[in-house]
Amino acid sequence: MVFPHHPARPDGASPSAKAAQELADRTQELTHRLARPTTADRDRRRQWDDTLLTALCDPTGPHLAGLLVPQSLGGAGLTATQTCHILDTLGEGSRDPGLGLALTVHTALATVPLRALGTTAQRERYLPRMASGEWLGALSLRQTQSTASPPTITARPAPERPGGWILHGRADLVALGPQAHHFLVIAEHDDTTRTAFVIDRDTPRLHVHSTDQAAMPTCPWATLQLDDCLVLPDAVLGTVRGAATETEPLLATLDWIFTSAPWLGIMRALTHDALAAAGTRTLFGTPLAHGQSTRFALADIATRGELAAGLLHHAAAQFDADGRPSRRDAAAARLFTVTAARAVTQDAARLIGPAAADGDHLVERAHRDALFFASTGGGTDVLHPVIAASLLGSGRP
């Protein structure tokens, strides 16, 4: 038993609890069967597997593309907490942080803003096809922390199309970009206000350049380039110039919570590997498992996993029922999970030892990807002031 007390499963009284557990079970079965055997190879070859995606998104299978789409629009209609649990299962089953990120970007980061802020027309156009996995949504991980980093895409009114906009600029780190049907983009106006747009890939003068990235190579990466693209009014998501109070806080919170969720599973997989190594490796003539430093490290690994899960589930639950989503709790959950992922990776690496000849090298991949994970979502330079502002106030005294 790895984590003796898994965070409470979705409440048994919830109408979809049984359905959610079924999806989790299917996710576990399918990732074990299809994703996990190929993970190390996909990682080495920086390869995206469309067949795998199709199987994971299949509405009669795990339905991972539609977890957060309402049932009325063809989705699974899960709660945020249930979705976290399934993304956690995906991470553990696939042992693939890149796959976890790619699916999370589509399922949560690209989907929820459309569901929460889209017009009825937008919801009806995009969400059913996103739920089935037919259309994938993508966005730049640099656009999930509002304007902490300088905006790189501008919007100006289209001279000949009232209500239309000309978008210009580039955004890199577009997760799932090469596979995407459409992009969620935030653009800055000349008065520094910002508007969110959903832009289809076939928009003229929109270019998608596949890029290489050292970390998370099983997630396809791209740079999105907009060369004075004309977009029509129906591409605006939410209110014109309203991104700062609508899409931006939502995206930040979604990133902090949901892209962390697969790491709970990755940490559990690492714990599993570390336990196995502790039982087989010897040092000074005795099994590692007999050594206090091994035992302490494993106790701390398990403890960190429990604590991270507690914070993440708490932050996710605020999206559900009568909860009030809280940027502070989401930021705290991300901050803790990042630190935990690093510490767990480091401790597991110590137990597993240098250059294990066999296995899928999860510890080395996770170590590489954890550095990237830590630097996204704004990193501590964004998370710290967000949390501190909740204690101190954020403006002039």
Next chain:
Amino acid sequence: MVFPHHPARPDGASPSAKAAQELADRTQELTHRLARPTTADRDRRRQWDDTLLTALCDPTGPHLAGLLVPQSLGGAGLTATQTCHILDTLGEGSRDPGLGLALTVHTALATVPLRALGTTAQRERYLPRMASGEWLGALSLRQTQSTASPPTITARPAPERPGGWILHGRADLVALGPQAHHFLVIAEHDDTTRTAFVIDRDTPRLHVHSTDQAAMPTCPWATLQLDDCLVLPDAVLGTVRGAATETEPLLATLDWIFTSAPWLGIMRALTHDALAAAGTRTLFGTPLAHGQSTRFALADIATRGELAAGLLHHAAAQFDADGRPSRRDAAAARLFTVTAARAVTQDAARLIGPAAADGDHLVERAHRDALFFASTGGGTDVLHPVIAASLLGSGRP
């Protein structure tokens, strides 16, 4: 200025101080000119560059192969402290932890045992050719911590050659193995005593298998396989069954000190990159350099570098003049340097940000290689008891 107070250069009064500084200057020049421009590419292609090696080993150039070989045997005859300084320069100049490791294995780990424990014949046969770089020496990084890990190579008396030995077994993680002319090997007798051998590559039934390793790919790696190899008495290094008091403590100490030295340079290079990023990246509309968390991180990075250098130079100096080499001080220096290398890498990564598009990606390579560095030399599981034993005594009370 990165580290405002570089650890004291070799004492100006030493006869070879000027020569040592010249070698350091040549190392800096050559690594900047030849190694550094190709580092990222060699890393990606897992490539060893013989031309580069030849240039670095050239006795009229940096003479890196012969730093610790006495001048009478064709070497540069440097002190251990001076050698650390040059390996540090190599790390900073090349920005290549793998190259640093490969050269350190030859120059210190394979060379010093022959110098200190070899017979006159062994010294005269090997050291001049090792000093020129004509012959490279290699060994398994699993054999540098005595029998902390289970021995994998056995020795039994050769039935038909008095004084000869039959060696059998495998050792992986042989740094520089594919390029080596000979190997330093420790083999266990059936009474668990151990003998050190120097075995030439052309020994019958000795096989060298090149291997792939995720970390430090610019260092060539191999598994050494001995299928009942017959070795003659002149292959014994030091006393038969004497490895536990001769070669083993020496190898452990050499590993702890010298393979750490290039990391001082790597840390300085990372500090340089982090300072550059702090001056160019902006966050919340101001340069990173204005932020307290950036400033604190850089102050701590610089402080860790100073502290690690102080411990390493202190441990190395004990090999020189009237010093008494101390396994404890060497282990403490390694322990500190490992922790510092990790912390500096992590802090630098935060300042440099995710997925920098340009540059040689030192921070990502160093992050990967630091994990490997931490797991070699026995890791904390060996370093802690060695240091503790010096305080507590190591036997039954």
Next chain:
Amino acid sequence: MNTHHTFPGIAARAARTDATGSIPPENWQDLKDSGYLRLFHPPHLGGTGADAATQVQAMEALARACSGTYWSATVSALLCAKLISTYGDERHHRLIRPLLTGDRLAAFAIVEPAAGSDPATYRTTVRPTGNGYTVNGEKSRITNAPNADLAVTLARRDKPADDTGPDWCLAFVDLNQPGVRRYDIPHMGLRGMPWGGIVYTDAHIDESDVIPLPFTELAEGMTWGWLLVSIAAVATAESALTASVRHARRRISFGRPLAHMEGVQAQLADSRTHIDAARLLAHRGAAERVAGASARDLIGMLKIYATEMSVQVTARAVQIHGATGVTQGHEVERHYRDAQMNVIGAFATNRLREQIAEHLGLGPAVYRPFDWLTPTGLTHDPVSLDGLTTG
């Protein structure tokens, strides 16, 4: 029960409680009036049977008001009463009720002078007499030892040869009798909490108050103690953070409030996050436990994390306060001293790590003498470059 679970009087007296090293009688009156002591037990034992969330909130509120008072009251009304109700039976309800009314105070007498968490070193022994039992031995570093009325005492059983029962027992010992001597031990933190030793010299115990018990079963009851200390740690950290936020908003340095400095913000944000993590785990653990599960590993993890976290948070608070934070009588100076007490209190943290590791599947702890360097070459200093042996 005050629904806000706040203890303004106890909080106002906290600095004085620390300075004088004793809990004022008004605190006990406030505790009785608040209903705090009754929260943890069902009505048939004289309790009010609050739900888990209420229990945790009340504990944190009292610990924030005054950590020394919290320890003393909660050791008696929660830990000792749970030990009695878990291992005793109806005959012992008479012992529980006065603990919940606050008329009597209990101590959990487990540790002995020779060592900490290691029962092999414990010597206190219970022997049958014609008329019940006597107990002899010394217990040390025990909360409430100086003034408790009752000690739930762990002791060895002096067994007849044919007794195949457990080697250990819990004895419920009346401390107000001639065979009992008590002493104080001055301590760094939690100064208001009574702490000291109990020396038993042929002290009498009624036959029904000796409960034979395998030592391993005791962890079940002690888990309440880990929860107790964890919530103390969370509360002390929260108090230190609250003081730090207040100070950061008020204190002007280099022309602006500390609150405007990113370094201070980072410290506050880390503290906020780490406290939240511990508190959420405390609520989960308490909920499972109040619902009847053991939650032993979960609460063990909590104890490890919360107590060490609290030391870090209070140290940060001292640093944010600068020199004012080390002035005696300042709130954070007290929290800093209190926090370290929780780490070493209740059960050695590393013993808990061992327990959790065992339950993860590593098997029981295996000790061997520290001789593992001896067969290696790692006990020798090396020769120098030219082979001169220097060792």
Next chain:
Amino acid sequence: MNTHHTFPGIAARAARTDATGSIPPENWQDLKDSGYLRLFHPPHLGGTGADAATQVQAMEALARACSGTYWSATVSALLCAKLISTYGDERHHRLIRPLLTGDRLAAFAIVEPAAGSDPATYRTTVRPTGNGYTVNGEKSRITNAPNADLAVTLARRDKPADDTGPDWCLAFVDLNQPGVRRYDIPHMGLRGMPWGGIVYTDAHIDESDVIPLPFTELAEGMTWGWLLVSIAAVATAESALTASVRHARRRISFGRPLAHMEGVQAQLADSRTHIDAARLLAHRGAAERVAGASARDLIGMLKIYATEMSVQVTARAVQIHGATGVTQGHEVERHYRDAQMNVIGAFATNRLREQIAEHLGLGPAVYRPFDWLTPTGLTHDPVSLDGLTTG
């Protein structure tokens, strides 16, 4: 000077010095006899001009014997005497000599009640009179304030309009005069060290004892203070480690000495390594400084590292000792309290980090109000899944 730099009498009295909060007269006699007070200065000032290694060894030896005594003696004989010799001239040699004989004691009066390291908040002012100067203001949290004879006092200059000199001065103020009132501040650690405030009310200063000085130049002299506090931190950590090793060898837990447990070994090894790192840096910094270099950044780094390291090492020592480590009067309980004093003493650690960052090429610190979240979307809570705004 005792070549072993040990202070057995002072060490034997250390626990009492801490408990009573005052340095016994025998300590001062030992200090005079040992020659400690003379080590740091050349013969023409009455010193013995020891080399850097000797100075550092002597400082560490005294700090290990009794950290409170070390602070009091070294602030006077090293820091204050260096400030006088650095910024004064021959006329002030008369002030230095009695500090080195131990006949007089000095304090460095810099901090004021309003804030810590920020000089903008300092109000103490020196004004010319017909006959020399007067000083008015209050200095607080000053080592030796309660009993010093002389205060090297940082003050603003009340300048005539045509005076283009510096805004600040160092004034060497005789504290044995009617215009001076002193008070104690009780403090968590270093309890033997006198600590408190000085209130100047028209206190007199001779004209020659007021030295105009740009504030920025003061860091040069204060570097001695950073070295002083760093060595205190190293010594406290070393004492805590020594006590831990002794305890680990003696204490039997679960059938064998603590020393046989890898978890304890790991703690001891980490402490050993971290102390060595700091001590080596201290020797380097002192050697550079005694040789005439500033070594300001190096000693700044040392101060940051050594003081925080010492807190960790003493906390580990408390944990290794378990409950005995928090018993008042136990050596490690004292070290734990002392260690934290060094972090906040001498100069705020984060100010030193700023200074080092500046010298790394980041330019001077740039502050701006904490308003950087305001233009972003990060001050808003998000809508929930179905777009209901909840903020």
